[in-house]
Amino acid sequence: MGRTALVLGAGLGGLVAAENLRKRLPRADRVIAVDRAAVHFFPPSLLWLLVGEREAGDFSRPLEHLARRGIAFRRGGVTRIDAATRQVDIDGETLSADALVIALGAEYAPESVPGLAEAGLNLYTLDGATAARDALTGFSGGRVVLLTAAPLYKCPAAPYEAALLVEDFLRRRGLRDAAEMAFFAAEPQPMVVAGPQVGAAVRGMLDARGIAYRPEHQVKAVDAAARRIEFTNGALADYDLLLYVPPHRAPAVVREAGLTNEAGWIPVDRHTLQTKFEQVFAIGDITTIPLKMGRPLPKAGVFAHGQAETVAANIAHAWTGKGAPRRFDGYGMCFIEAGGGRAGVGKGDFYAEPTPQVEVRAPSLFWHAGKVLYEKYWLYRRF
Ligand SMILES: Cc1cc2nc3c(=O)[nH]c(=O)nc-3n(C[C@H](O)[C@H](O)[C@H](O)COP(=O)(O)OP(=O)(O)OC[C@H]3O[C@@H](n4cnc5c(N)ncnc54)[C@H](O)[C@@H]3O)c2cc1C
Incomplete structure (x- = not known):
C-alpha cells in the first residue's frame, strides 16, 4: 500500500x-x-x-x-x-x-481599505489586470496613480514594473504628455528587503521616466465619487485612473x-x-x-x-532513503520589466546576514528575453 x-x-x-x-x-x-x-x-x-x-x-x-x-x-x-x-x-x-x-x-483583502475596491483596479488579479488594460486602452489623458495599499505584498518588484510598463504604453500611444503619473507606496523604498542599492536603482528608473514617487504613504480611504485618496499622514491625492496592489492575508x-x-x-x-x-x-x-x-x-x-x-x-x-536531504538557501532572482522590451534583474542571497546581499543589473534586451523564455518554459514544463 x-x-x-x-x-x-x-x-x-x-x-x-x-x-x-x-x-x-x-x-x-x-x-x-x-x-x-x-x-x-x-x-x-x-x-x-x-x-x-x-x-x-x-x-x-x-x-x-x-x-x-x-x-x-x-x-x-x-x-x-x-x-x-x-x-x-x-x-x-x-x-x-x-x-x-x-x-x-x-489572498487579497481590498475591502480592508474603505472605498479602494470601488475606486480602483486590482493589478494582481486576472479580472483587475484585464479591466486596467481596457481602461488604459480607452485612456485619453489625466492623472494615473499606482498605489501599494500595504507594505507587505507578493513580488515587491511587480508594482514598479507595472508603473514602468504603463508609462511606456502611454508614450508609445503618444499620450505621455497628456498623462501625469504618480506612485504612492506604503513602503519606504522600492523592494525594501533587497537593500538601498536596489531601491535606488528602481527609484532612478521611475525618476528618469517622470513618475513622481511618494514612499511611506499608507492609504486610509479612497473616495470613488471625488476620485481622491486619503493617506494616514494627512496627504490627499487626486486620480483619474487608480491601479492598486491590495493588502494581503x-x-x-x-x-x-x-x-x-x-x-x-x-x-x-x-x-x-x-x-x-x-x-x-x-x-x-x-x-x-x-x-x-x-x-x-x-x-x-x-x-x-x-x-x-x-x-x-x-x-x-x-x-x-534515496537522494540527499536538502536545505533551502534563500537565494533568489527576479526580473524587473522596464518597458521598451527591456528588463533589469536583481539577484542574490536573501539569507545573508546582517542584510541580504542582492545585486542589480541594468535593464537590457537580454534580460527581457530571459523573462519571456522563462514564461514559455514554465508552461511547457508543467503542462
Ligand atoms: C502581477 C504579478 C507578477 C509577479 N511576478 C513575479 C516574478 O516576476 N517573479 C517572482 O518570483 N514572483 C512573481 N510574482 C509572485 C508570485 O506569483 C507568487 O509569489 C507565487 O505565485 C507564490 O506561489 P504560492 O504557491 O505560494 O501561491 P500561488 O501561486 O498564489 O498559489 C496558491 C494557490 O492556492 C489556491 N487556493 C488558495 N486558497 C485555496 C483554498 N482554500 N482551497 C483550494 N485552493 C486554494 C489558489 O487558487 C492558488 O492556485 C508575481 C505576482 C503577481 C501578482
Whole structure:
C-alpha cells in the first residue's frame, strides 16, 4: 500500500512541489494536488496582459492536464486542515495524507481599505489586470496613480514594473504628455528587503521616466465619487485612473487551523519549511520567514519554487532513503520589466546576514528575453 503526499494549492509552489514529488516517489505512492481553480495562470504575465502584450489564454493552462504527469488533480476548496492528524476537508470530503505541503498562497483583502475596491483596479488579479488594460486602452489623458495599499505584498518588484510598463504604453500611444503619473507606496523604498542599492536603482528608473514617487504613504480611504485618496499622514491625492496592489492575508482556512502566527502567516523552519507539525510543510506566500534585517523574506515565486524543490526532496528522502536531504538557501532572482522590451534583474542571497546581499543589473534586451523564455518554459514544463 503506497503513501499519499497531498499538496494544497496548485499555484507556483504547489505545482513545483507536486512535480518534484512525482519525479522522486515510487509509482505506488500517490501525489495529489488540490486547488479551487480549474485553470492555472502564470502570474508574472499579468503585467504583459496589462499593456496588451498577452491575452489570458497565452499564459493559462487547465490543471486537469496534471494527470498526464502522473499527478492526481482534485478540484475543490480546502475548508478544514487538521495538521496534527494530516486530515484535510475538500468540499466536504476528507482526505488523509502521510505528508502535507501547504501552498495556498496569499489572498487579497481590498475591502480592508474603505472605498479602494470601488475606486480602483486590482493589478494582481486576472479580472483587475484585464479591466486596467481596457481602461488604459480607452485612456485619453489625466492623472494615473499606482498605489501599494500595504507594505507587505507578493513580488515587491511587480508594482514598479507595472508603473514602468504603463508609462511606456502611454508614450508609445503618444499620450505621455497628456498623462501625469504618480506612485504612492506604503513602503519606504522600492523592494525594501533587497537593500538601498536596489531601491535606488528602481527609484532612478521611475525618476528618469517622470513618475513622481511618494514612499511611506499608507492609504486610509479612497473616495470613488471625488476620485481622491486619503493617506494616514494627512496627504490627499487626486486620480483619474487608480491601479492598486491590495493588502494581503493568509487564507482563512490556515488561520482557523491554528497554523499561523500573530502576524497571520505560517511560521516555518527557514531551511526545511517544516511547520510545528510532523510531516506538515508550508511553502511560498503563505509562510513567514524572519530575516535578521527585521523584515520577512519577500513573497515571490522564485522562493516558492526553491522551497517546493527542497520539501519534495526531503519527503522523498524520508520515505525512500534515496537522494540527499536538502536545505533551502534563500537565494533568489527576479526580473524587473522596464518597458521598451527591456528588463533589469536583481539577484542574490536573501539569507545573508546582517542584510541580504542582492545585486542589480541594468535593464537590457537580454534580460527581457530571459523573462519571456522563462514564461514559455514554465508552461511547457508543467503542462
Ligand atoms: C502581477 C504579478 C507578477 C509577479 N511576478 C513575479 C516574478 O516576476 N517573479 C517572482 O518570483 N514572483 C512573481 N510574482 C509572485 C508570485 O506569483 C507568487 O509569489 C507565487 O505565485 C507564490 O506561489 P504560492 O504557491 O505560494 O501561491 P500561488 O501561486 O498564489 O498559489 C496558491 C494557490 O492556492 C489556491 N487556493 C488558495 N486558497 C485555496 C483554498 N482554500 N482551497 C483550494 N485552493 C486554494 C489558489 O487558487 C492558488 O492556485 C508575481 C505576482 C503577481 C501578482
